[in-house]
Amino acid sequence: MAGTWFAVELVHHRYDSKLPRGDSVVHTCPVVYLSLDHDGSDRRGEKTGIRLIWSEDVGTLNYYFNVDLDSRPGFWISSGAQNGNSSYGTNPYGQHGTLAMPTMNKQYRQFAGTVEVTKVVGSHMVLTFCMPGQQLFSVVLAREKSLPPNELRGVNSLLERKGLTRVSTRQACRNGADRWRLALESMLIVVFCIVFSKVHRT
Numbered sequence: 001m002a003g004t005w006f007a008v009e010l011v012h013h014r015y016d017s018k019l020p021r022g023d024s025v026v027h028t029c030p031v032v033y034l035s036l037d038h039d040g041s042d043r044r045g046e047k048t049g050i051r052l053i054w055s056e057d058v059g060t061l062n063y064y065f066n067v068d069l070d071s072r073p074g075f076w077i078s079s080g081a082q083n084g085n086s087s088y089g090t091n092p093y094g095q096h097g098t099l100a101m102p103t104m105n106k107q108y109r110q111f112a113g114t115v116e117v118t119k120v121v122g123s124h125m126v127l128t129f130c131m132p133g134q135q136l137f138s139v140v141l142a143r144e145k146s147l148p149p150n151e152l153r154g155v156n157s158l159l160e161r162k163g164l165t166r167v168s169t170r171q172a173c174r175n176g177a178d179r180w181r182l183a184l185e186s187m188l189i190v191v192f193c194i195v196f197s198k199v200h201r202t
Helices: 149-161 174-201
Strands: 003-012 022-025 031-037 047-056 059-068 072-078 083-086 114-120 124-131 135-142 168-171
Touching: 003 149, 114 149, 124 149, 135 149
Parallel strands: 022 168
Antiparallel strands: 003 031, 003 135, 003 168, 031 047, 047 059, 059 072, 059 083, 072 114, 114 124, 124 135
């Protein structure tokens, strides 16, 4: 779970008048770094901290979570305010920011709540952020700058089965997604040519 990830999609599950509904694309590709902070462990080594660093062109935000690795490893509790730097000058989060930075959300708010690891496999992970009464959204992280369309559909189906409604979706790292589309189109063209060639010979 630790290491470098790319935030390819952010899904809001709660209606917010400050956010547009439906799907939209942001022209950025946030990089997320996850690491275990063993300095936060207790004497028995059961508890530790997870540091999440969200980085975009406009700046960086640092999140810190407490987690009990023995009993609830997939349930993180935020600890302290987020801090970081931004090219937006005196306001470190700009005037139009989400989970972390302006390009991924409108009206950034300090996050104080819990994070559930909704899904984690080798190629991708889904984190659901909950701030009671205020925020509820999921972030799809991928090891590469894109996920195959079928895997993204699987993630969205999982969220729906968990009762997490898709109110609005922000897609990032679209250049990587375009490469998947071009690769699929190229493969279909090759298959078509092979089939056409065989039919023509007969």
